[in-house]
Structure formats: C-alpha cells, structure tokens
Amino acid sequence: MGNETSVIAGFDGSADAERALAWAADHAEAVHLPLRVCIARGDLHQLSRWADQWTAGLAQEWADDARSLLDERGVDGEVEIADGNAAPVLIDRSKPESLVVVGSRGRGVFDGIGVGSVAQHVARQAGGPVVVVRQTARRSSRRVVVGADDLPESLDAVNWAADFASSRSMDLCVLHSPDPPVPVSGTDAAEVLEHFPLLREREARIRERVELVREGHPGLTVEIEMSMDDPREALRRASRDAALVVVGARGRGAFTGLMLGSVGASLVAHAGCPVAIIR
Numbered sequence: 001m002g003n004e005t006s007v008i009a010g011f012d013g014s015a016d017a018e019r020a021l022a023w024a025a026d027h028a029e030a031v032h033l034p035l036r037v038c039i040a041r042g043d044l045h046q047l048s049r050w051a052d053q054w055t056a057g058l059a060q061e062w063a064d065d066a067r068s069l070l071d072e073r074g075v076d077g078e079v080e081i082a083d084g085n086a087a088p089v090l091i092d093r094s095k096p097e098s099l100v101v102v103g104s105r106g107r108g109v110f111d112g113i114g115v116g117s118v119a120q121h122v123a124r125q126a127g128g129p130v131v132v133v134r135q136t137a138r139r140s141s142r143r144v145v146v147g148a149d150d151l152p153e154s155l156d157a158v159n160w161a162a163d164f165a166s167s168r169s170m171d172l173c174v175l176h177s178p179d180p181p182v183p184v185s186g187t188d189a190a191e192v193l194e195h196f197p198l199l200r201e202r203e204a205r206i207r208e209r210v211e212l213v214r215e216g217h218p219g220l221t222v223e224i225e226m227s228m229d230d231p232r233e234a235l236r237r238a239s240r241d242a243a244l245v246v247v248g249a250r251g252r253g254a255f256t257g258l259m260l261g262s263v264g265a266s267l268v269a270h271a272g273c274p275v276a277i278i279r
Contacts, residue, residue, distance in 0.1 A: 004129065008036045009077075009101045010090050010118070013062040016103030020133040021066060023274060024101035025075040027131075030167050035077035037066045038093060040086040087121035094126035096279065104134045104268065123268050123277050129160065130277045137240045137272035142170045145238045146246040147231060147263075149176055150205040157248035157278040158210065162217045164244060164276070171221040174210050175238055176203070177231045232266040240272035249279040 009024035011017045021037065028035040041059035059081045070077045082089045094100045102119050119132045146161035148154045158174060165172040207224060214222050227234035239245040245267060267275045 003097055004031075004033060004099045005097045006034050006036060007099050007101060008038055008090070008093055010086055010103070010122070011037050011039050011062060011066050012086065012103075013058075013065055014103060014105070016105045016133070018065075018069060018103075019135070020101050020103040020131075021069055022073070023131065023133045025070060025073050025077065027099075027101070028077070029073075029075055033099075035070075035075060037063075037070075037077055037079045038090060039063055039066070039079070039081045040084055040089040041081055042083075042085060087118045087125075090118075090122050091125050091127070094122070094128050094130070096128040099129050099131065100126055101131045101133060104132050119268055120265060123264055123275075126277075126279070128279055131244075131274055132268045132277075133274045134268075134271050136243065136274070138242075141241060141243040141273070142168075143173060143242045144168075144170050144244045144246065145173045145175055145235070145242045147176070147235050147248070148174050148206060148210075150202040150209075154248050155209050155213070157246050158213050159216075160276065160278045161244075161246040162213045162220060162222070164246070166217045166220050168243075170243060171223070173238065173242075174206070174222065174224045175227060175234060176206055176224075177227050177229065177234055232263050235263070235267055236270055236272070239267065239275075242273045244274050244276060245271055246276040246278060249277060 007024050007028040009021045011021050024037075025035060027033075039059050039062050041055045063079045063081055066077075066079050070079075084092075090100055090102065100122060102122050104119050123130050123132055144161050144165040146158050148158050161174075162172055164170075203224075203226065210222060210224055214220060225238075229237070235245055235247070247264060247267065264275075264277055
C-alpha cells in the first residue's frame with residue numbers, strides 16, 4: 001500500500017476501537033505489513049497518584065483485550081501502552097511510512113477534547129495516511145470510492161485507493177466534482193461538460209491519469225463518475241454504498257485544504273463507511 005511499512009491502530013477498549021482494530025488487523029494481513037496497537041493512558045503530569053494507578057490498570061485491561069482480539073483473528077501484533085493523551089500520541093507516531101487507524105468515536109476517558117475529537121485531530125494533523133473506521137452501511141459492498149481532481153497531488157489518493165481495491169479484489173470508483181461549482185441545477189454531467197470547455201479539459205486530464213492507474217493494476221475494474229453536487233454531499237452519498245471512501249489531503253476547489261477543511265471533517269463525522277485520508 002503506497003510507501004507504508006507498518007499499520008498503527010489506536011485502541012481504548014471501546015466498541016469503535018474494536019472495529020478499528022479489526023479493520024487494521026485485516027488490512028495488515030492483506031498487505032503483509034506489521035501491526036502495532038497503541039494504547040494511550042493519559043497525561044501523567046495531570047494525574048494524581050490514585051489516578052495514575054487507575055489508568056495503569058485500565059490501560060493494561062485494554063492491552064489484554066487487544067491481544068485477545070488479535071489472537072481470535074490469528075494476527076500477530078505488538079501492543080504498546082504509551083504515556084500521553086490519545087491524539088498527540090498517535091500524531092507523534094504517524095509518519096509517511098505508517099498507516100494510522102482509529103475509530104470514529106472513543107471513550108474520551110483521558111483526552112479533554114471530547115469523544116470523537118481524537119479521530120478529527122488525528123485525521124487533520126497526522127504525518128501520514130489515516131483511516132477513520134466508521135460503521136459500514138452496506139457490509140457486502142465490494143466498492144472503493146476515491147474523490148479526485150486533475151491536480152498531480154490527487155494521483156496519490158487514486159493510486160492508494162487502487163492498491164487497496166486490488167489487494168481486496170474490489171472495484172474502484174473515481175468521483176469528481178466541477179470547480180468552480182457550475183451555476184446550474186437539474187442538469188446531468190454530460191450536458192454540463194458540453195457547455196463548459198474548461199470542465200471537459202479537466203475531466204480529460206482525470207481520465208488520462210486514471211488510465212495510467214488502470215494500466216498499473218491489471219484486472220482492476222475502474223469507473224469514473226462526475227457529480228454536480230457539493231463534494232461533501234457527493235462523497236457522503238457514495239460512502240453509503242462503499243466499503244471505503246478515500247480522499248487526498250490537498251485538492252482543487254472544494255477538495256482544497258482537506259486537512260483543515262470541511263470535506264474531510266464531514267466524512268470523518270458522517271460517512272457511511274471507513275474513510276482514508278492520504279498524504
């Protein structure tokens with residue numbers, strides 16, 4: 001998968017963390033990468049001696065739970081208990097060569113930033129790719145959706161999505177929206193392209209790059225879909241029928257500045273499947 005050499009899963013004993021660990025374990029096994037489970041026991045500088053003992057015991061319980069989950073799946077993995085709050089611990093460990101996997105919501109026991117905010121913080125500030133595992137609306141889906149534009153940076157996300165889809169024998173859908181937004185309603189993509197030459201040029205560039213990706217992944221079924229909707233809505237809707245939705249950290253128009261923008265935050269909070277953010 002891309003340049004990654006390891007998978008790091010954040011774990012706090014919650015149901016969402018269990019789903020994230022299961023996803024990370026399956027992925028690590030599918031792409032033959034080592035798995036590391038990271039458990040954050042809180043900021044010890046802000047804890048009393050009693051709280052220190054309590055968090056140490058709780059973290060050990062979570063570590064035992066994580067090992068049991070891995071044993072059930074027959075997957076090897078290193079389990080680490082780290083001092084510090086979950087978001088900064090995971091961000092510190094995130095590198096371009098690691099894939100960080102977190103649940104969309106956690107217990108919020110130690111971080112003072114609110115339940116669910118760990119996923120947002122990690123997704124925005126990690127040094128490498130991140131997968132936020134949300135419940136899949138359609139568990140039988142064999143479809144990966146990637147949001148793309150015609151910029152070179154977008155090719156990284158498309159390649160990552162193609163690698164993932166190929167490793168799981170899934171299909172790939174490359175979804176893009178016009179930039180700037182087209183000031184029309186009730187119009188299909190073909191009619192829009194007929195009247196906007198610049199959009200035709202951009203779609204042609206996207207198709208050229210997708211063909212390169214297709215050539216590098218023999219046997220992969222790839223479709224290109226253009227949506228007239230806001231990218232947030234288009235990707236959220238597509239996620240309800242997908243196994244994974246993938247977006248790049250930077251892009252054109254509404255895909256720009258994903259690390260700090262509304263598209264990534266919207267998907268992390270509302271997607272109907274796991275979300276991969278690629279840097």
